[in-house]
Amino acid sequence: MGFSNLPLLWTAVLPVIVLLYYFFRRKYKDQYVSSTLLWNEVMQETKASPYLKHLQKNALLYLQLLALLLFVLALMNPFVTKTETAGDQMLWIVDTSATMLAGKGGTTTFDQHKEKMMDLAENLNGRPISIIATGEEPKTIVQKETDLSAIHRAIAKMEVTYEEEQLTKAIDMAHALIGDEAASIYLFTDSVERGELPIKSDNIQWIVKGTSDELENVAVTRFAATSHEDSSLALVQLKNQTKNDKALTLSILNAQKEILAEEELLLKAGEEVTKTYKNLPSSSILTASIDVEDDYKADNSMVALIGSGPSQIVVDQQMHSLVQKGFQALNEEVKIAPADQLQDVDDAIVVTNRTELLQGSKSPVVLIGRNDEKAEEINLQVDESEDALFSFSSLQEVYVSSIYPPFEDFATIATIGGKPFVQRSSKGDIVILTDIQSTDWPLHPSFPLFLWGIQNELTQGKTTLGAFFPNERRAVSLPSGEWTIYSSDNEYVSSLDGGSEFRAPMLPGSYTVRSNEEEKQFVVQLSSQEREIEEGRSFELGSVKQNREEEATKKPLLRWLLIPILLLLAIEWEVQRRRGFAN
Incomplete structure (x- = not known):
């Protein structure tokens, strides 16, 4: 602790003057009067507490002395010294994903980090700072800003964007802003592993600010719905991510927020359950919602569309029997048709390996394999993406022995060995670049669920x-x-x-x-990553090599002295008022 205005120590003479005034003020001699002698017995109780009597008699003196001493201390501007390990510049990466809304007592992790950022901004002492917000497209909030008021405004305006943090993209942007200069990078997030942070440079130090609370979460991890004749079928997956059993109420609601189904459940610690609801009243939109006591509300509900597109499925007669039986197990309205009749199919989902139907068919197409190319050997496992098509079906353990060349203009939603494996066309057609007999996919539980996901996606229709x-x-x-x-x-x-x-x-x-x-x-909908809370912690990684001395920031204590000074003045006023200003 130190004082930035030490020459003002001479003002300490002020309380000395007040003290001298009380020493040399006019004093009175005690004079006994006969008519008051009878009061001596009554006053014994007061005399039994001489310290209290002394305090009452000299309360004004003590209040004035204490107020003046605090005033003198405030004039000298006391501060505490805080050493900051920092480079030539400072950069903050702020996680704005949905999981930052988790928190206890109504205070989210994002709010806690904003308070920390406000405090850190007070100690910048004119050093430049850059702030990056995470997301699919990271944004630069401020760049090498030194104006404290502008930094405070930027922090106050920041909000959660519900996107995945995409930390790698934000880190790449941070390195582009820093260049070859030394810097301290603060990462404000809920959870991150040390291995996710690059430590290639000796001039960069990472200071991670994670969540300070142990949070509990129960989530609706997946929800999908489809129509069947005049009713709806819904599939809900719940997960208890806590270490305790959790009681909850699961509700299925229609577009008008009317409850179609409701069930009381008890999820054990770490348990994941899947519930199926059949014969629900027909609705264009269904919502799965849970009522549970946890610390993260954003993943307690999920909305699904019920399509109005084609419900019938037509499978190419030349397709493998496992494909035919897989779709027949999901939908009673599955027809097997010769390849030469598929071109004329209307208002139905076509399952085939004939690539010419991608352009000529009026119906949505599911292409499994290709009839115009030769497959090449690969012998690897599948790497899926966060696409909604894989909500219920994980392909990570699926083994594939050969794949076909991809379509250049189609979007890739799953890869294998860095090569496209599942693609989607601009009009929604699904392409699987292998033959079913070249994989062990039908042996996995994900196979019928993937077919169900394809059916659900392609029946969404034109509305x-x-x-x-x-x-x-x-x-x-x-x-x-x-x-x-x-x-x-x-x-x-x-x-x-x-x-x-x-x-x-x-x-x-x-x-x-x-x-x-x-x-x-x-x-x-939130991505699956934003429906899971991970335990986080704060830590530091790396160090900054500097040629100059380590910087020490000064945190003033003036504002903490003003409040007690004002309070003492108010008490002094009240004491003087009770005694009477004439005295």
Whole structure:
């Protein structure tokens, strides 16, 4: 601790003057009066407490002395010295993913980190700072900013974007901003492993600020629904991520928020359960919601669209019998047709290996294998992505012996050995670049679930846009013209032009995009990564080599002295008022 205005120590003479005033003020002699002698007995109780009597008599003196001493201390501007290990510049990476909304007592991890950032900003002492917000497209909030007020405003405006943190992209941007200079990088997140942080440079130190609380979470990890005749079928997956048993209420609601099904459940510690609900009343949108005591509410509900597209499935007669039986187990309306008749199929999902149908068919196509190319040997396992098609079916343990060449214009949603394995066309067709007999996929439980996911996706039809992640950018089939996005409560969200790139809203839920002639529904869902809370901690990694002395920041204590000074003045006023100002 030190004082930045030590020459003002001379003001300590002020309390000395007050003390001298009390020493040399006019004093009175005690004079006994006969008429008051009888009061001596009554006053014995007061005389039995001489210290209290002394304090009452000299309360004003002590209050004045204490207030003056604190005032003198404030004039000398005391501070505490705090050593900061820092480079030439400071950079903050702020996690804005949905899991930052977890927290105890109504205070989220994101709010706690914003308070820490405000405190750190006070100790910058003019040093430049850059702030990066994570996401699919990391954003630079401020860059080499030194104005404290601008930094405070930027911190106050930051908010959770519900996107995955995509930490690797934010780190790449941080290295681009830093260059070859020495720097301290603060990472404000909920959880990160040491191995995820690069320590290639000797001039970079990582200071990780993780969550300070042990959080509990029960999540709706997956939810999907499909129509069957005049009813709906829903599949819900729940996971208890805590170390304790949790009681909850699971509800299935329709588009009007009416409860279609409700069930009381008890999930054991770490348990994961899947519930199926059949013969639900028909609805365009279903919501799975749980009522449970936990520390993260964003993953307690999930919305699913029920498509209005083709429900019938037509399978090429030349396809492997496992494919035929797999779809027949899911849907009674499966037909087996010769290859030469598939071109004329309308209002049905076509399952084939004939690539020419991708262009010529009017119906959605599921292409398994290719009839126009030769497969090459690969002998590896599949690496899937976070695509919604794999919500219920993990392909990570699926072994594949050979694959076909990919389609150049199609989006890849699963790879194997770095090569495309599952693709999606711009109009929604699903392509699997192998023959079923070249894999052990049918032996895995994920095979029928994957087929069910394909059916569910392709039956969404023309009245829906499908499911998106928060703020996801994707090309969608919207006719040209002005379109407006509304929430489920019919509140305006944003506008866009048809034919341009579509960007989903930030908040999870159901939405409608409308033009003057038609409207389409879509949903925004958290990714599976944002539906799981991990235990985090704070730590430091690496060090900064500096040629100059280590910097010490000064944290002033003036504001902590002003409050007791004002309080003492108020008490002094009250004591003087009770005694009477004339005295």
